[in-house]
Amino acid sequence: MDKLIIQGGTKLSGEVLVSGSKNAALPILISTVLAPGKNEISNVPFLRDINTTIKVLESLGARVEGNGHVVKVDTAGINSHEATYDLVKTMRASVLVLGPLLARFGKARVSLPGGCAIGARPINLHLKGLQALGAEIILEHGYVAAKARQLKGSRINFDVSTVGGTEHLMMAAATAKGESLLENAAREPEIIDLARILNRMGARIEGAGTDTIRIQGVAELAPVSYEVMPDRIEAGTFMIAAAITGGDIRIKGMKLEHLDALVFKLQDAGVEISSRDNVVRVKGPRKIRSVNIKTRPYPGFPTDMQAQFMALMCKADGASVISENIFENRFMHVAELLRFGADIVIEGNVATVKGVKKLSGAPVMATDLRASASLILAGLTSDNTTEVSRIYHLDRGYESIEKKLAGLGANIVRVQE
Numbered sequence: 407m408d409k410l411i412i413q414g415g416t417k418l419s420g421e422v423l424v425s426g427s428k429n430a431a432l433p434i435l436i437s438t439v440l441a442p443g444k445n446e447i448s449n450v451p452f453l454r455d456i457n458t459t460i461k462v463l464e465s466l467g468a469r470v471e472g473n474g475h476v477v478k479v480d481t482a483g484i485n486s487h488e489a490t491y492d493l494v495k496t497m498r499a500s501v502l503v504l505g506p507l508l509a510r511f512g513k514a515r516v517s518l519p520g521g522c523a524i525g526a527r528p529i530n531l532h533l534k535g536l537q538a539l540g541a542e543i544i545l546e547h548g549y550v551a552a553k554a555r556q557l558k559g560s561r562i563n564f565d566v567s568t569v570g571g572t573e574h575l576m577m578a579a580a581t582a583k584g585e586s587l588l589e590n591a592a593r594e595p596e597i598i599d600l601a602r603i604l605n606r607m608g609a610r611i612e613g614a615g616t617d618t619i620r621i622q623g624v625a626e627l628a629p630v631s632y633e634v635m636p637d638r639i640e641a642g643t644f645m646i647a648a649a650i651t652g653g654d655i656r657i658k659g660m661k662l663e664h665l666d667a668l669v670f671k672l673q674d675a676g677v678e679i680s681s682r683d684n685v686v687r688v689k690g691p692r693k694i695r696s697v698n699i700k701t702r703p704y705p706g707f708p709t710d711m712q713a714q715f716m717a718l719m720c721k722a723d724g725a726s727v728i729s730e731n732i733f734e735n736r737f738m739h740v741a742e743l744l745r746f747g748a749d750i751v752i753e754g755n756v757a758t759v760k761g762v763k764k765l766s767g768a769p770v771m772a773t774d775l776r777a778s779a780s781l782i783l784a785g786l787t788s789d790n791t792t793e794v795s796r797i798y799h800l801d802r803g804y805e806s807i808e809k810k811l812a813g814l815g816a817n818i819v820r821v822q823e
């Protein structure tokens with residue numbers, strides 16, 4: 407197993423390029439199931455989760471050719487309607503194949519994803535939505551078996567804002583008969599990206615990015631070429647890397663408008679952010695001011711940036727209150743941040759972080775994807791050496807993060823344990 411060794415203390419400088427979005431690429435690759443034939447998806451990040459998605463598609467009978475960041479998926483020959491536990495357990499987004507398989511073949515059998523480190527993460531709203539579209543759903547032996555001769559448009563009102571649920575239902579409704587209305591839909595930019603590729607395939611989806619999405623079902627979708635949007639969470643992580651090291655970096659290929667909530671909070675903390683010709687410059691302050699955050703569905707502060715922001719607040723002047731409102735168990739980085747000498751107290755879903763003058767490098771263990779990023783950030787600003795183990799979590803969602811950080815001057819290497 408690999409681990410990362412970080413010698414902290416370098417102010418980051420220089421330029422870094424953001425990769426394609428993991429959270430957009432996963433449903434986009436899965437959406438090709440709906441469009442039989444040769445699809446070409448570009449700006450796909452090199453990640454373990456992408457490999458898992460490719461394996462899921464291949465296991466269904468699709469032919470996938472990866473050429474750098476361009477992935478060609480020929481879905482004409484799909485002949486299996488089942489995604490097994492082995493594949494779904496390693497990446498919960500693979501459960502999104504259920505709707506497209508059902509829509510195209512009238513049947514599907516997909517493993518339930520189960521709980522994961524950051525929370526229980528049920529898919530009840532996905533299933534309720536599919537039932538509203540006319541699917542018959544049975545849960546058996548840890549699998550969801552679904553069938554429907556023809557999905558029918560329906561009005562679906564989500565109890566809570568769900569990104570995966572909205573994406574799943576948007577795909578399933580694209581070829582349902584008649585009109586569907588998704589109310590209290592999630593508004594994340596990745597949902598707009600998915601709607602865009604579906605529309606390019608011939609779907610008729612309006613309102614993605616708002617809380618009401620209207621879908622006029624069409625008879626069939628056709629294969630396309632499509633470029634995935636940039637990864638806003640990777641970009642946000644680099645912004646915090648600049649801030650926490652008091653560095654001055656330029657980030658290329660990101661969309662600053664996807665990160666408004668983070669940008670406002672970073673500016674409150676004293677970070678200077680400017681944008682010119684699609685390059686975002688981020689300059690860390692000499693003294694970081696403490697800021698409170700509450701995670702919320704988009705356009706609120708993203709839960710996927712909470713751990714990284716907490717690392718920043720560990721070095722702030724004053725106390726910061728961080729409320730996690732999306733996932734019930736997304737404070738696992740706290741125990742590890744304490745090992746750097748951070749001062750954090752958790753009460754329920756609220757963490758109070760009192761900034762300390764310095765963090766001190768330590769051996770730490772990554773517990774989930776964004777937690778791993780927060781430990782790297784803490785390591786970059788700590789005295790001495792930090793060793794981050796279990797970085798396979800990191801490889802799920804950050805493309806070559808140690809190389810990109812080293813390119814900004816960080817002293818970070820990957821070694822085999």
Ligand SMILES: CC(=O)N[C@H]1[C@@H](OP(=O)(O)OP(=O)(O)OC[C@H]2O[C@@H](n3ccc(=O)[nH]c3=O)[C@H](O)[C@@H]2O)O[C@H](CO)[C@@H](O)[C@@H]1O
Nearest residue numbers: 429499527528529530531532566567568569570571732733
């Ligand atoms: C691959 C991908 O895009 N992952 C993102 C997606 O995850 P994901 O789509 O799994 O997250 P959701 O938006 O669905 O979850 C939001 C909340 O709704 C709850 N819920 C969800 C579905 C459901 O059927 N029932 C239910 O109760 C969840 O437990 C959670 O409390 O959005 C999350 C929230 O922005 C991000 O952290 C993840 O990075």
Ligand SMILES: C=C(OP(=O)(O)O)C(=O)O
Nearest residue numbers: 429498499710775776803
């Ligand atoms: C939690 C995340 O991903 P996933 O939904 O794939 O677990 C994430 O991207 O931070």
